[in-house]
Amino acid sequence: MTEDKEVPTKKYPPEFTITNITKGMVRTSRVDFLFHLLMAILLITGLVIDLLGPWLGGSLLVIRSVAHGYVGVLFIIVFIVYILRIASSKKMKMVLTQTNTVDFAFYIILIVTGVMVAAANAPWIDILPGLAAAISPIGAYTQAIHVSLTYIWVLISLLTPSGLLHGFACTYLIVHFRRNKNKSEKR
Amino acid sequence: MKTMDPKKFLENFGRPETLWMYACARCGECVDVCPVFKETDDKYTAPGYKIKKMRALIHKQLMPFGGGADKETVEKVAKGLYECTLCGRCWSVCPYNYDLVDLWEKARESAFDNGLAVDAHLQMIDALKAENNIFKMAHDRRRKWATGLDVPVGEKADVVFFVGCLMSYRGQLKPSAKAMATIMSAAGEKWTLLENEVCCGVPMKFSGGVESMKELIEANVSEIESTGAKKIVFSCPGCYRMFKQEYSKLLGDRVQLVHSTELIDSYLKAGKIKLRKSDQTITYHDPCELSRLTGVIEEPRNVFAKATNSYVELPGNKFNVECCGGGGLYKAADLDRSLAIAQKRIGQAENRGAATLTTACPSCYMTLSQAARQKKSEVKVSDFAEVVAQLLE
Numbered sequence A: 001m002t003e004d005k006e007v008p009t010k011k012y013p014p015e016f017t018i019t020n021i022t023k024g025m026v027r028t029s030r031v032d033f034l035f036h037l038l039m040a041i042l043l044i045t046g047l048v049i050d051l052l053g054p055w056l057g058g059s060l061l062v063i064r065s066v067a068h069g070y071v072g073v074l075f076i077i078v079f080i081v082y083i084l085r086i087a088s089s090k091k092m093k094m095v096l097t098q099t100n101t102v103d104f105a106f107y108i109i110l111i112v113t114g115v116m117v118a119a120a121n122a123p124w125i126d127i128l129p130g131l132a133a134a135i136s137p138i139g140a141y142t143q144a145i146h147v148s149l150t151y152i153w154v155l156i157s158l159l160t161p162s163g164l165l166h167g168f169a170c171t172y173l174i175v176h177f178r179r180n181k182n183k184s185e186k187r
Numbered sequence B: 001m002k003t004m005d006p007k008k009f010l011e012n013f014g015r016p017e018t019l020w021m022y023a024c025a026r027c028g029e030c031v032d033v034c035p036v037f038k039e040t041d042d043k044y045t046a047p048g049y050k051i052k053k054m055r056a057l058i059h060k061q062l063m064p065f066g067g068g069a070d071k072e073t074v075e076k077v078a079k080g081l082y083e084c085t086l087c088g089r090c091w092s093v094c095p096y097n098y099d100l101v102d103l104w105e106k107a108r109e110s111a112f113d114n115g116l117a118v119d120a121h122l123q124m125i126d127a128l129k130a131e132n133n134i135f136k137m138a139h140d141r142r143r144k145w146a147t148g149l150d151v152p153v154g155e156k157a158d159v160v161f162f163v164g165c166l167m168s169y170r171g172q173l174k175p176s177a178k179a180m181a182t183i184m185s186a187a188g189e190k191w192t193l194l195e196n197e198v199c200c201g202v203p204m205k206f207s208g209g210v211e212s213m214k215e216l217i218e219a220n221v222s223e224i225e226s227t228g229a230k231k232i233v234f235s236c237p238g239c240y241r242m243f244k245q246e247y248s249k250l251l252g253d254r255v256q257l258v259h260s261t262e263l264i265d266s267y268l269k270a271g272k273i274k275l276r277k278s279d280q281t282i283t284y285h286d287p288c289e290l291s292r293l294t295g296v297i298e299e300p301r302n303v304f305a306k307a308t309n310s311y312v313e314l315p316g317n318k319f320n321v322e323c324c325g326g327g328g329l330y331k332a333a334d335l336d337r338s339l340a341i342a343q344k345r346i347g348q349a350e351n352r353g354a355a356t357l358t359t360a361c362p363s364c365y366m367t368l369s370q371a372a373r374q375k376k377s378e379v380k381v382s383d384f385a386e387v388v389a390q391l392l393e
Helices: A018-028 A030-056 A060-085 A091-096 A098-118 A129-159 A161-177 B016-025 B030-034 B035-040 B047-062 B071-082 B089-092 B100-113 B121-133 B166-170 B171-186 B200-207 B211-225 B235-249 B261-269 B298-308 B327-333 B335-351 B361-373 B382-388
Strands: B157-162 B231-234 B256-257 B276-284 B308-313 B356-359 B380-383
Touching: A018 A161, A030 A060, A030 A129, A060 A091, A060 A098, A091 B030, A091 B047, A091 B380, A098 A129, A098 B089, A098 B200, A098 B276, A129 A161, A161 B016, B016 B047, B016 B382, B030 B047, B030 B089, B035 B335, B047 B071, B047 B100, B071 B100, B071 B327, B089 B100, B100 B200, B100 B380, B121 B200, B121 B327, B157 B171, B166 B171, B171 B261, B171 B361, B171 B380, B171 B382, B200 B211, B200 B327, B200 B380, B231 B235, B231 B261, B235 B256, B256 B261, B261 B298, B261 B382, B276 B298, B276 B382, B298 B308, B298 B380, B298 B382, B308 B361, B327 B335, B327 B361, B335 B361, B356 B361, B356 B382, B361 B380
Parallel strands: B157 B231, B231 B256, B276 B308, B276 B356, B356 B380
Antiparallel strands: none
């Protein structure tokens, strides 16, 4: 059990605003904040590349390599730290659900396929020739796996209480209930 | 007798509460700081775990092939809901600033409606319905504490002193009520007691049995309006917060609500009363409902600055106060664990070398003094107003 945390005075009843959430997330865990921020960027840029690619012209390369590619590298680093944080935290394991675990499995596959798509020259051939040979048959399908798995994740995370449902719930609350109004609205 | 239907549990959750279940950051910060979870190590008392289970129950209700909630989980969650002091420490660390106190209260309403309330709480509700107080003591004994004092009752006055059930009926606390009366009279205040004060209704809110709360509220409001008072003073933070949340809807801005610590601080600032300084080492336990949930933090400290030469702070204080274990009717649900939490607080006062541990809440006072006796501690637990009254010049 960790020591009690000193938090700055907050006003009760609380207000739910994007500023409060951002401050709260940064105070609680910078890794958590970065994880969510980078994931949102990756999902949005991924959807832009896939759905609006033909209309993006020269911008497509920038979005694909910088906003999706390099941000993806950052995400991998943050994701590793995030997973290690969960693995070492009793309280986080207690509050995370099975659907979160499924989410993490999705992210791992998306990371692996993403790296394979991005690193076209497969730099791991010299270091891990056996692994390179083993995965080479799926090389032609990695992009298809990466994209289709994203859509599958989008669908699943809309039906289970994690991922996108969590994000949409936050967005809805910020937009509609930020001043604690309409408390009596039905489900 | 109410019967339990797992499918109807948490049915009272509207859109905001339901969405909050999904929006929860799952960071576990609330788990770390919960005083009850620290004591029990039972995951059903951990705020984050309760949210996880409640979310699963709601999700099953919402999804077409969810399968419905199971009775065993509902019972465990409901038990966990009552094993909570409603101290709001979970809210204080929530990165999303989610009003968890409101959530637990709403969930308790559903538990109550499904026949899952704690027996001791049901007895309190019965007592309230019979005698308008939680102790089932005769209503006409409510002002017995004032016997021998020249106390104005039901008169036209500027200020109403709302005494509350604990201070009116508990022998230990009657001197605190007298002390408050003495201070107000010493300040030259034109004040009065209500002719027919009844419980403010907060035990009903805490237990989830809010059906009859409205009657109590209306009875008190009518009494208050008959006095023409512009200010109501409370010694109990529970009553104070209840008035701020519920009564203010009826009273509006016509009446100012103040806690005794705020009033005494204002008297000292205005020079209406003067205190001689004590040499005793005094410390102060912030009641959760007063400090964290209503923001009265500096006022009692301002008073202590003028009341003692030796004031020490407890660890886990002010906004981040650690609960005494007596809040949210937890003491009625699990006395042993409630007192175990309070003993830790007494231990902290001992470690700081305090001779007197004061608090400005009758519930905290009862819990801490009981724990001090159990612990055979040399720290003397005192009520805030009593300490001030003893030091009046």
